[in-house]
Amino acid sequence: MKLEALGITKTFGLGKDHRRVLDNLTLKVEFPHVLALLGPSGGGKSTLLRVIAGLERPDGGEVLLDNEPVPFRDQPVSALRTYRRRLGVVFQAFNLFPHMTALQNVVLPLTAVHGIPEKEAKERSLGIMKRLGLSEHGEKLPGQLSGGQRQRVAIARALAVKPKFLLFDEPTSALDPEMTAEVLSLIAELRQEGIPMLLVTHEMGFARKIADQVAFLANGRVLEQGEVGNFFSKPQTLEAQRFMAKVLAY
Amino acid sequence: MINLSGLFWLRREEQSPSWLQGLWMGVIVLLAGLLCTGVMGGTMGLSQGGWASVWKYHGVFWQGWLLTILISGVSLAVSSLIGLGVALALRSPVLPLRSVALLYVEVIRGTPLLAQILFLFYVVANGVGLQDRIVAGVLILSLFSGAYLAEIVRSGIEAVPATQIESARAIGFTDFQTFRYVIAPQALRQILPPLAGQFASLIKDSSLLSIIGIGEFTLAAQQVNSATYRTLESYLPLAIGYLALTLPISLISKILEKRFRYET
Numbered sequence: 001m002k003l004e005a006l007g008i009t010k011t012f013g014l015g016k017d018h019r020r021v022l023d024n025l026t027l028k029v030e031f032p033h034v035l036a037l038l039g040p041s042g043g044g045k046s047t048l049l050r051v052i053a054g055l056e057r058p059d060g061g062e063v064l065l066d067n068e069p070v071p072f073r074d075q076p077v078s079a080l081r082t083y084r085r086r087l088g089v090v091f092q093a094f095n096l097f098p099h100m101t102a103l104q105n106v107v108l109p110l111t112a113v114h115g116i117p118e119k120e121a122k123e124r125s126l127g128i129m130k131r132l133g134l135s136e137h138g139e140k141l142p143g144q145l146s147g148g149q150r151q152r153v154a155i156a157r158a159l160a161v162k163p164k165f166l167l168f169d170e171p172t173s174a175l176d177p178e179m180t181a182e183v184l185s186l187i188a189e190l191r192q193e194g195i196p197m198l199l200v201t202h203e204m205g206f207a208r209k210i211a212d213q214v215a216f217l218a219n220g221r222v223l224e225q226g227e228v229g230n231f232f233s234k235p236q237t238l239e240a241q242r243f244m245a246k247v248l249a250y
Numbered sequence: 251m252i253n254l255s256g257l258f259w260l261r262r263e264e265q266s267p268s269w270l271q272g273l274w275m276g277v278i279v280l281l282a283g284l285l286c287t288g289v290m291g292g293t294m295g296l297s298q299g300g301w302a303s304v305w306k307y308h309g310v311f312w313q314g315w316l317l318t319i320l321i322s323g324v325s326l327a328v329s330s331l332i333g334l335g336v337a338l339a340l341r342s343p344v345l346p347l348r349s350v351a352l353l354y355v356e357v358i359r360g361t362p363l364l365a366q367i368l369f370l371f372y373v374v375a376n377g378v379g380l381q382d383r384i385v386a387g388v389l390i391l392s393l394f395s396g397a398y399l400a401e402i403v404r405s406g407i408e409a410v411p412a413t414q415i416e417s418a419r420a421i422g423f424t425d426f427q428t429f430r431y432v433i434a435p436q437a438l439r440q441i442l443p444p445l446a447g448q449f450a451s452l453i454k455d456s457s458l459l460s461i462i463g464i465g466e467f468t469l470a471a472q473q474v475n476s477a478t479y480r481t482l483e484s485y486l487p488l489a490i491g492y493l494a495l496t497l498p499i500s501l502i503s504k505i506l507e508k509r510f511r512y513e514t
Contacts, residue, residue, distance in 0.1 A: 055419060078424075085422035095417035098512050099435045108431060109421045141512050157421075 001031040001066055001165065001196050003052070008061035010047055010220075021047045022058065023220035029213060031165070031196035036211035036228070038201070040243055043218040045200045046169055052198065053167050054084040065165070085113055088158030092170040094150040096142040102153045103129065103138035106160050114161055121160075128156045132186060148179030152186060159190075166190070168199045172206075184210075204247055208232050216240045304483040307474040314470025315491050321388055321466060322453045322495070328392035329452065333399025340404050351400070358397035363458055366394055371462045387459040395452045402444045406437035439510040446503030450496040457492075467491055 010022040022044045029035050037045040050056040052063055054070055063070040071079035096105050103125060110121035129138055132152045142150050151171060158166060168187065172180040184206050191197065191210055201207050207214065207228070214231040216224040216239070223237045235241045257270065339351035358366070367390055375386040410433050418428040460469035467488060475484035 053420060055416065081419075081422050081424065084420060087420075089420040091413065091417065091420075093413055095413045095420075097414065097417070097432060097436075099439065099510070109423075112427055112431065113422045143512050161421075 002029070002064070003031065003035075003165075003198075004028045004062075004064040005048065005052065006062045006064065008048070008051060008058045008063070010044075010051060010056065010058045021220055022051070024061070025217075025221050027215055027222050027225065029215075029225075032194050033212045034191055034197045034199060034210055035213045035215060036199045036201060036207040037215050037217055038204070038207060038243075039217035039223075044220040045217050048217065049167055049169050049198060049200050053087055053089050054080050055089070085161070086164045088161060088163035088166045090151070090154050090158050090166070090168045090171050092173045094142070094147075094154045094174070096150055096154055096157070098142050101139050101141055102134060102145065102149075102156075105142070105153055106157045109157060109161055125156070125160050128160050129153075132156050146179060147175045148182040151175065151179070151183045155183075155186060155190075159195075164196070166195050166197045168197065168201070170200050170202065172201070172203060202247075216243070218243070300478075300480045300483045303478045304474060304480050304487075307477065310470045310474055311467070311487055311491070314465060314467040317384075317465060318453070318456055318467040318491075319495065321384065321391065321459065321464070322456050324388050325391040325395060325456070326449055326452055328388065329395035329399055332392060332396030333403050336396060336400035337403035337407060340400060341407065355397045355400055358394055359401070363394050363455055364461065366390060367458055367461060383462060383464050387456075387462065387464045391452065391456055391459065394455065395448060398448050398451075399445070402441050402448060403437070406441035407433055409440045410436045435510075439507075439512070442503055442507050442510070446499050450499050453495050453499075454492060 005025060005027040008022045008025045009020070011018055011020045013019055021042075025044065025048065027048070037048060039045055047056065051058050052070075054072075057072045063072075065083075070083055096102075097108075100108065103122070106125040106129060107118075107121045110116040110124065111118055116124070126135075126138065129135060132155065134149065134152055134156060137145055137149055137153070142153065145153065155171075171187070172183050175183060180203070184203065187197070187199070188210050199207065199211065211228045214224075214226065214228050215222050216231065216235070216237070218239045224231065224235065224240050226236075231240070232244070235244050336351045336354060339347050340355070342348050342351075367387075370390045370393070371383075371386055380386050414432050414436065415428060418432045423431065456466060457468035459466055460472065463469070471484050471488040475481060478484065
């Protein structure tokens with residue numbers, strides 16, 4: 001799988017409060033891969049992920065997935081919706097539906113969006129939840145689960161639709177260390193299965209272990225991109241060197 | 251030895267047992283009843299004969315009560331539709347639609363129901379040749395309550411966190427699916443208490459329709475009073491009759507609130 005982001009620009013706000021979050025950003029990656037987006041806060045990592053996920057329309061530029069442009073413009077909204085259905089997104093705050101059980105959270109996208117019959121959807125969901133160690137929690141509401149369990153349900157929800165591509169937006173930032181480990185080991189397992197993944201994270205150690213490639217974002221641009229080993233041993237740009245010195249100091 | 255203070259005091263960390271609260275309410279109602287019969291029985295000459303003379307008209311009460319139920323029930327359904335529609339219009343991207351909805355809500359909420367009844371019945375309904383008082387009454391009441399419901403529904407929709415909508419978009423829900431599976435159930439849970447309050451208000455407000463000669467419960471009681479000159483015996487059943495309709499609503503709302511409870 002090939003992902004290209006070409007000349008992406010995204011600004012938020014108007015007039016004085018106007019902020020350019022992505023500034024003519026270009027990124028090209030060949031998957032299967034885990035690509036980690038690293039960089040300082042406010043550098044545009046999450047916005048880029050949201051653009052690639054089809055959740056945010058860029059002001060300029062194009063995203064190509066396997067040479068096919070993501071339909072941000074010139075097409076009905078339904079085209080972008082169809083594009084989004086092929087991806088799985090996992091959010092920082094889990095974003096499970098609190099009024100449904102864990103199992104319903106996983107089943108609903110299958111039946112409502114992908115037109116899979118109820119029975120089959122349930123079987124598939126139970127299978128995935130079992131694999132993710134959630135068998136006993138299917139009938140619980142998200143409010144009755146721990147943060148780590150909730151994030152695993154969210155991952156199950158994203159996986160159940162057999163996505164082409166998984167995107168993680170700081171999946172452990174809302175978790176305590178023990179639960180972070182729980183979720184990270186799950187993501188490491190998914191990597192073994194060869195699902196292409198895009199990961200925005202602040203867990204440097206984890207990114208180093210799991211990612212194949214790293215893209216370093218600052219000020220709305222990709223300043224550096226390369227093999228994970230190279231990036232961590234000798235970052236090329238001054239910004240990356242400073243960033244690494246800061247985050248690895250403790 | 252029974253802990254007597256437990257009957258009176260609720261410690262901070264404890265939940266009030268509902269049987270105890272029911273018991274207290276019963277005691278208070280009983281005391282109030284005794285007090286009332288003591289005071290009013292003396293001044294108003296409460297006697298066996300009073301109740302008997304009113305009892306002759308129990309058919310009038312009964313009919314008025316049923317008409318109140320009919321008017322309130324239909325208005326409840328119609329105003330719910332209006333409320334939902336106007337709430338969506340208030341959030342519509344079509345600006346003229348938004349403005350119409352906003353104007354409607356502000357005008358209705360800014361004028362007294364009594365003024366609306368008089369104006370809409372004697373001016374508008376007469377103007378368009380709508381003769382049926384009951385139909386006119388239901389429409390007026392629905393328009394009135396619909397404005398309040400629209401604001402309640404809007405606040406409920408807006409209370410659903412943006413992250414929920416984002417999650418729904420990421421899954422690939424259509425706007426309708428997002429509303430049906432994500433927004434509506436969460437908003438409904440939020441607005442149950444004010445919704446129940448508004449429905450109870452609707453029932454009580456229907457009493458004002460007596461002003462345009464609809465023979466609902468309040469008008470029935472007034473007629474009985476003028477026929478018998480028995481004030482307490484005419485109006486006490488009136489109050490109890492309304493309570494018999496509003497208390498179940500509040501009860502059902504509490505039960506539903508418990509059933510839909512979830513933590514976020």
